[in-house]
Amino acid sequence: MNSYVIGQQLVNGVVLGSIYGLIAVGYTMVYGIIGMINFAHGEIYMISAYLTAITLAVLTTWGVDSVFLALILTLISSIAFTALYGWTVERIAYRPLRRSTRLAPLISAIGMSLVLQNYVRLAQGSRNQGVPSLMEGNLRLVGENPEQFVQVTYVQLVIVLTALISMGILSWTIQKTALGRACRATQQDRVMAELLGVNTDRIISVVFVLGASMAAVAGVLVTVNYGSFDFHVGFVTGIKAFTAAVLGGIGSLPGAMLGGLILGLSESFFAGFVNSDYKDVFAFSILVLVLIFKPSGLLGRPAVEKV
């Protein structure tokens, strides 16, 4: 185990972590505001991957050459359409169940996730899809020797930068704008916010749209980085992002980012130094252990049981 390998796993872990963080934000915001796990969130991410490939293919037929332009247009189109899916899912499966038992929205969320997964499978076929690689080349961070170096590819740089920018925009929206204030008010006390004139149903829709947009960004970045996906990718990635959200303290925005980073790093190190066959087992074990020993996470507030 030499220091170059450690450095390389560090880079890979940060990239993986920023993606988990982006998806985890969606779980954390929805959980914070209506106290339910949006099981279909992983599927929203998967849909974004498909929309990315579709947009890129359309742009190719239109003859868009600039990589930068293609990336921006793909981000816009993917966010727009994916957010629409997020909004629709909330409208169909969760809004009618606002005043129901706790079990009901959870089951309808699982149903929704099956629906989305199979809708995409039937629409696009079950085989593996791919996109051409947009950017070649990499940056050597440390070391000149061909055997020993730490490098970061341009795509990885774009991923971390885009993740940082979108997280920044999201935090600004939540902290500084009137909309964000309404979101925070609704999260703290829905009834009170409603009494003070906040349209909470609309705010909940906004939260779903914001969460889906973040998942859309993650979908674009992963697709551009790995270049291959199928209709199944939402499940495992979704669970891992949820793990990140729980690890950081579900309901807390900085927690989701921190959790994503920790999970990405530890998974990358586990795969690199222990066993890559068991890296999913490792992630799931972290999930179970965190939920058992520290269900409120690193930055979360402990849940108060109302009597």
Next chain:
Amino acid sequence: MQKVIKHAAMDALKVGLLGLLLFGPMTGMLLDGYGIHYAPSRAFWLVGLLLLGRFMVVVVMNSPALSGVADLFKRKDRVEVVVSPMGQQHHKILVVLTLMVAMALPFLLSKYWLNVAILALIYILLGLGLNIVVGLAGLLDLGFVAFYAVGAYSYALGAEYLGLSFWQAIPFAALLAASFGAVLGFPVLRMHGDYLAIVTLGFGEIIRLVLNNWISLTGGPNGLRTPLPTLFGMEFTKRATQGGTPYHEVLGQWMEIDYSRAARYVFIYVTLLVVVTLLVYMVQRLKRMPIGRAWEALREDEIACRSLGINHVMVKLSAFSMGAMVGGVGGVFFAASQGFVNPASFTFFESALILAIVVLGGLGSVVGVIVAAVVLTVLPELLRDFTEYRVLIFGCAMVVMMVWRPRGLLRIHRPEFVVEKRVP
């Protein structure tokens, strides 16, 4: 009426526009390698159907002339308590009739349909097991397939390493799965609802991934062969394997009997039927017993339940391990009927399918679970073209069911004491 139609048309247009945005890119543009293949007609068909459907729904729900039809589809989520002492008589006749039909089935069905019937019975068993956990105790378990896998693998591994026979494997698997259930139950006692669901989901995936990756023990993705079941030392094979005797040679001493390949399936079917019948009887009794009532009380309100002095630890653990035990037994039968196990049979989808059975049957209803399991396993076989859409329809059904009737299609019969009316 004119107003209703105008309103419906506007609404349908809005929904149609949304549908166009949602379905347009996904169904109208097919990925083809790195390129794209346009298929706009698919998207237009979908959007057209959506438009028409929405229009019809709005018209039906809003026009006064059709209010009778509209009432049928109104949301219902209250529990319907049905108390009818007379009803019991009908029940008995119905139960006897069902059992008679079920006993006659193996002599009427072909080998293929017998296999489907076995699968249906296995799903009834699993549905009843999960029904104890989710339907009665209200603990959402998304990793039920883990216990199913534990059952199937304890037969396969037990036969491989310990030389267990089918009959020894059943209690072994039941005990092992129940202890897995209890072990999982302990840490999750403090959690409820969503966290519990996620932990059980994680647990199910861990079991599957371990089975998949521990190649030296479980054979990994290649799976393991399971031995054929035996009855009093008789084997259901044409020729004896190791020291056993084939059934047709033993029985042939007393009667005219020839070897038939279906005999093994008939045997599994009949054994399974006995197990399911016993389980149904047991669950019906349990629901009336203090433990069953405690499960239901816990489902309705945990805090109230605890303040009334019910030991929630025991109640949750008992529900968990009972459910797990049933799942384990189901696993043994699955392994025996397939003659082979591999991790691909124990994915999250399987858990979701069993959950769909419980949900569609109505949480807590035994008859509902049986009907749902039979419908969900036999229907896709009847409509071969429909299998592609099977999971999509399960998902839709789960959503619709929760939105429309969260308590299930069948009415819940609660055991109650009825004071007889006496003539003074």
